[in-house]
Amino acid sequence: AQSVTQLDSQVPVFEEAPVELRCNYSSSVSVYLFWYVQYPNQGLQLLLKYLSGSTLVKGINGFEAEFNKSQTSFHLRKPSVHISDTAEYFCARGDGGATNKLIFGTGTLLAVQP
Amino acid sequence: EPEVTQTPSHQVTQMGQEVILRCVPISNHLYFYWYRQILGQKVEFLVSFYNNEISEKSEIFDDQFSVERPDGSNFTLKIRSTKLEDSAMYFCASSEARGSWVEQFFGPGTRLTVL
Numbered sequence: 001a002q003s004v005t006q007l008d009s010q011v012p013v014f015e016e017a018p019v020e021l022r023c024n025y026s027s028s029v030s031v032y033l034f035w036y037v038q039y040p041n042q043g044l045q046l047l048l049k050y051l052s053g054s055t056l057v058k059g060i061n062g063f064e065a066e067f068n069k070s071q072t073s074f075h076l077r078k079p080s081v082h083i084s085d086t087a088e089y090f091c092a093r094g095d096g097g098a099t100n101k102l103i104f105g106t107g108t109l110l111a112v113q114p
Numbered sequence: 115e116p117e118v119t120q121t122p123s124h125q126v127t128q129m130g131q132e133v134i135l136r137c138v139p140i141s142n143h144l145y146f147y148w149y150r151q152i153l154g155q156k157v158e159f160l161v162s163f164y165n166n167e168i169s170e171k172s173e174i175f176d177d178q179f180s181v182e183r184p185d186g187s188n189f190t191l192k193i194r195s196t197k198l199e200d201s202a203m204y205f206c207a208s209s210e211a212r213g214s215w216v217e218q219f220f221g222p223g224t225r226l227t228v229l
Contacts, residue, residue: 032215036220041123041222043117044157044207044220046217051215092157094214094215100147100216101162101170105156107157
């Protein structure tokens with residue numbers, strides 16, 4: 001079965017430091033990958049997505065992710081975080097079948113400290 | 115900016131009671147979904163809905179669950195007889211088209227607590 005793994009449940013980081021949130025996926029012929037962010041008391045908001053083409057994907061709020069097929073990874077990065085980036089981050093993949101179903105990881109809480 | 119809304123934000127119920135979770139998808143979207151997240155676990159797909167019928171459902175979506183689009187704006191999830199293990203955050207989502215590459219827009223979720 002297709003899966004997404006986020007090994008880090010929580011990542012503490014100081015403000016203005018760089019951060020990387022890890023995501024690995026199970027390999028398949030076609031893969032569509034997404035990062036969603038959930039700020040407190042809000043819905044899941046799309047940060048960025050990889051569908052095809054360039055392996056480096058840029059998203060909103062200064063985030064970017066790199067699709068690495070050989071390592072089956074799609075890690076999320078930001079060179080300098082702000083307090084306002086504190087949120088839950090979810091990696092997800094499209095099922096690739098004739099459905100729209102998204103398969104999610106368990107989420108990583110990014111806790112930015114002053 | 116259009117958004118998906120969900121009510122209530124938090125629902126507390128007794129085991130065995132029926133609950134209805136409500137969602138208002140984005141107005142021009144045609145595909146609707148429910149997902150849930152049990153505390154500390156993954157966000158899991160429950161069901162997708164298109165053209166007034168279920169297009170796909172997961173193993174979780176058993177006979178206790180049903181979905182409905184009672185009018186042109188609302189999309190509801192009903193749990194007929196709640197169990198303790200139904201306690202979770204329930205997310206509604208909608209998209210304008212079908213396909214694994216199409217962005218789904220999520221609501222803020224309803225936290226269901228079954229006592």
